[in-house]
Amino acid sequence: MDWDKLRIFHAVADAGSLTHAGEALHLSQSAVSRQIRALEESLNATLFHRHARGLILTEQGELLFDATNAMNKRLDAAAARIRDSEEEVFGELRVTTTTGFGLLWLAPRLPHLYRKYPELKIDLMLEEKVLDLPMREADVAIRMKEPSQADLVRKRLMTVKMKLYASKEYLEKTGVPEKLEDLHAHRLLCQSTTSAQVSAGSSFVQRLLTYDIPSLLTVNNYFGVLQGVLHHLGIGVLPDYVIEDFPALIPVLPEIESNEIPVYLAYPEELRQSQRIAAFRDFVQDEIITYRKNQRKIAENAAMQ
Numbered sequence: 001m002d003w004d005k006l007r008i009f010h011a012v013a014d015a016g017s018l019t020h021a022g023e024a025l026h027l028s029q030s031a032v033s034r035q036i037r038a039l040e041e042s043l044n045a046t047l048f049h050r051h052a053r054g055l056i057l058t059e060q061g062e063l064l065f066d067a068t069n070a071m072n073k074r075l076d077a078a079a080a081r082i083r084d085s086e087e088e089v090f091g092e093l094r095v096t097t098t099t100g101f102g103l104l105w106l107a108p109r110l111p112h113l114y115r116k117y118p119e120l121k122i123d124l125m126l127e128e129k130v131l132d133l134p135m136r137e138a139d140v141a142i143r144m145k146e147p148s149q150a151d152l153v154r155k156r157l158m159t160v161k162m163k164l165y166a167s168k169e170y171l172e173k174t175g176v177p178e179k180l181e182d183l184h185a186h187r188l189l190c191q192s193t194t195s196a197q198v199s200a201g202s203s204f205v206q207r208l209l210t211y212d213i214p215s216l217l218t219v220n221n222y223f224g225v226l227q228g229v230l231h232h233l234g235i236g237v238l239p240d241y242v243i244e245d246f247p248a249l250i251p252v253l254p255e256i257e258s259n260e261i262p263v264y265l266a267y268p269e270e271l272r273q274s275q276r277i278a279a280f281r282d283f284v285q286d287e288i289i290t291y292r293k294n295q296r297k298i299a300e301n302a303a304m305q
Contacts, residue, residue: 005039008032009047010068013061016054073136089279090119097142098197100222101263102126105241106142113283120276128196133268140267140277142284144198147266154266155281157288160239162204162258165249170232177235177253180211187215187234195220204258205237244294 011021012032022032040047047061057065097106102124110122131137134151141147147154177183190205191197195218209216215234219225222238226246229236235252239261243249265284271277 001042002039005035005042006064006068006071008035009039009064010072012036012048012055013057013065013068016056018055070135076136089117089275090121091276092121092123093140093276093280094123094125094138095140095142095280096125096127096131096138098128098144098221099126100239101142101144103221103223104226104239104245108245109283109287112287113280116283117279120279133266134270136268139271139274140265140280143264143266144261146262146264151269152266153269153272154264155285157263157265157284158292159260159262160241161260162201162237163240163254164235164252164256165229165238165242166235166252167229167232168248168250170229170234171250171252173232180208180253180256183208183211183213183235186213187217188213189217189219189225189228189234189236191220191222191225191237192218198261200259200261201237208237241291243298244291247298 008021008025008027011025012018015021015024018029018032018036021027022029025032036047043060043064045060046058047064048055049058095106103126107124110124113122114120125131125138130143131141133139133141133147134149142157144160146156174186177186188208190208191201193202193205193209217228217233219228222242225236225238226242228234229238229249230246238249240257243251265281267274267277267281
């Protein structure tokens with residue numbers, strides 16, 4: 001099969017238009033159209049439905065587009081490895097993690113990485129969906145559970161627990177609960193049990209809700225919960241790492257917590273030698289060491305009070 005025709009087909013399928021694909025490829029619309037017709041003739045299949053609003057892939061076209069999409073991602077991976085310098089760190093690195101961890105833990109620490117590698121370009125993709133690393137949907141991931149795919153390099157970074165926190169102002173106004181039953185007199189801020197999240201967090205919230213809490217605010221990520229707590233709306237269910245960057249938060253019922261949530265760093269085996277991956281991995285590991293030291297100091301200070 002002609003690689004050039006596949007390249008043009010992929011551009012047309014991606015753009016949904018002969019004109020837009022031609023502009024991207026610096027080819028005339030007629031040249032693009034001829035290549036598509038020739039590809040359809042060689043496959044003896046119709047790849048596009050043509051109508052006034054543009055082009056829509058046929059079933060056969062969808063199959064071919066899936067294949068060319070996979071090919072492009074593999075080529076991107078190969079190009080990334082070729083571009084990696086043995087000594088310098090530069091270029092784009094696509095990082096995926098959950099919205100909560102990305103906004104509350106990772107993003108505030110990225111200045112440390114940029115100071116060391118100013119030419120690095122981070123594309124931070126925050127979502128609960130687990131992106132496919134071997135298929136190049138991202139280069140590296142920080143995940144709240146151990147990756148299941150066999151062709152990934154993975155490293156356990158730390159564990160997280162969900163706990164209860166509130167602002168000093170809120171507790172001065174409403175009082176400090178001394179047992180779980182006292183939550184009935186408070187507003188609980190948490191992720192909805194139906195939203196995408198780790199099972200330990202969902203189970204913890206379900207447990208709290210059995211105490212018949214009448215006032216509730218649910219948000220679809222922990223950043224929203226944190227904002228509610230900082231604005232004195234109630235007692236929030238938050239990951240325990242927030243206390244380092246928001247020391248004004250006060251732990252509520254500190255003995256009440258979720259099960260441990262493991263945090264893993266993962267990347268494709270084929271990127272093991274990537275200097276960008278190595279730089280990001282080392283950065284995260286250094287930040288974890290600092291985080292653990294700070295957590296010990298917080299625990300020691302709390303014990304002295």
